[in-house]
Amino acid sequence: MYAQPMNNSLNPLDSEAIRNDFSILKGESDLPLIYLDSAATSQTPDCVIEAMDAYYRTYNSNIHRGIYRISEEATAKHEEARQRIGRFINARRPSQIIFTRNTTESINLVAYSWGSANLREGDEILVTVMEHHSNLLPWQLLSQRTGAKLRFIEITDEGVLQLDGLDELLTERTKIVAMTHVSNVLGTVNPVQELIAAAHDVGAKVLIDGAQSVPHFNVDVQGLDCDFLAFSGHKMCGPTGIGILYGKSDLLEEMPPFLGGGSMIRSVQRESSTYADVPAKFEAGTPAIAEAIGLAAAVDYLNKVGLEAIFVHEQELLEYAHQKLNEIEDITIYGPKPRQKTGAITFNLEGIHPHDLAGVLDTVGVAVRAGHHCAQPLMQKYGVIATVRASFYLYNKLEEIDTLHDGLLKAQRMLTRRRR
């Protein structure tokens, strides 16, 4: 499903009120923080920090173990977090929500556990050229372990998936399709619903990398019918150190454990053991308790603001950013136009290294990302080593894009004077 403005009658988002929810954006320093790097990690609202603070100050204890008041409270809050996060993506049961450290670990869990049990030589894994390295390396490693072949869906010059030759790529040899919902570099929203249906037609499973979609618009795992969904807390107003793997129950139940240790067992003998039920089977060791509680608070916060309002607000920012940056001479903007994408605008200025652009922007208080964005195959496709990416979230304002624009002109004045 391509990104579409959903409900135009919606109340516009009050970004000033929202900024008040984030201590870091109220900083008193001389330079304001113009934070345009939410695709890397989002800012954390005070309510999330307070929820984690309350755990440490009033009921800090290990879970599933202590038969005493605060441990029971911690266990209850941790499991309630699982429920609220499950509801956020419309999972059928809380046991389909596995706590991990981040998207990367969620994908590795599937590649090791499901992948090693189900793939062999002659099988194929289908990914796209626009994957973040964290949705590529686990499959490369799996391919090296099993002899299964890794194949790629290419992209067009506009930065959308090239689906013409799909029949040739997606066949009964394909055992899993692993693809990003939204490109972290281009912002492209991929038509995952159609691709999931096509993959299921040939008997393949589908893992969706939701790191850049779950924070920005409503992702419904039952509606999409994906087999796995991976995402990170720190890109959706939550803390670092917590990520989610959603999986269909029958798959999770069949899969062998990933990490071994405490909490994931039913009974242990010297030479072998039996394992706990899902999700505990995949959650060895003491988990990130405060972070799970923090992520649930983030989900409540996003629900309160409303994902649709956030999406519409980001579309407005994107349209304005495209319009303003297109006024700059010698700029190349990569990827599709607004309305086929969300969250980010990626570009280069002729003759200026992306690091220098980011460095000069920093002098006017603007934080952007410069580099390969952990997507080197995509950079190679565009024949560049690095780009600059500005990415937006609910707390950004139109005026901040003016500062970005002026900062880019300043960089041009400074760095393209008399160069060879």
Next chain:
Amino acid sequence: MNIYEEDILDHYENPSNYGTLEDPDISYEEDNPLCGDQIRMDLQVEDGIITKLRFCGHGCTISLAAASMLTEEVKGKHLDEVKQLNKDDMLDMLGIPLGPVRLKCGLLALKVLKAGAYGLKCWPGEEDEETE
């Protein structure tokens, strides 16, 4: 202090010793995997003295200015002296403070020079960490 000092910009815009040598005694090239910046150094050496050198490559102002400054510094010097150059010497030449990310840009040229001349492959300043 601003890292885009006039001096840095001058070296970036009009680098010294830019190019390649026809017949170098030592030629070495490396990139910074974090950002893709790439520097090559060609040296001509007589009795241990660097008589001629050129650098080329692509990168940000900091990495190119550092390379330009470094070539000025080591031209005519003995390789033994070059071996003594460390992270702080390079930062002194640049004359600006660098955060941990840009530090690698500032040190790439020195790393390439030392790797080419002595096969020292670690980042300047990280030698001790490696021998622990």
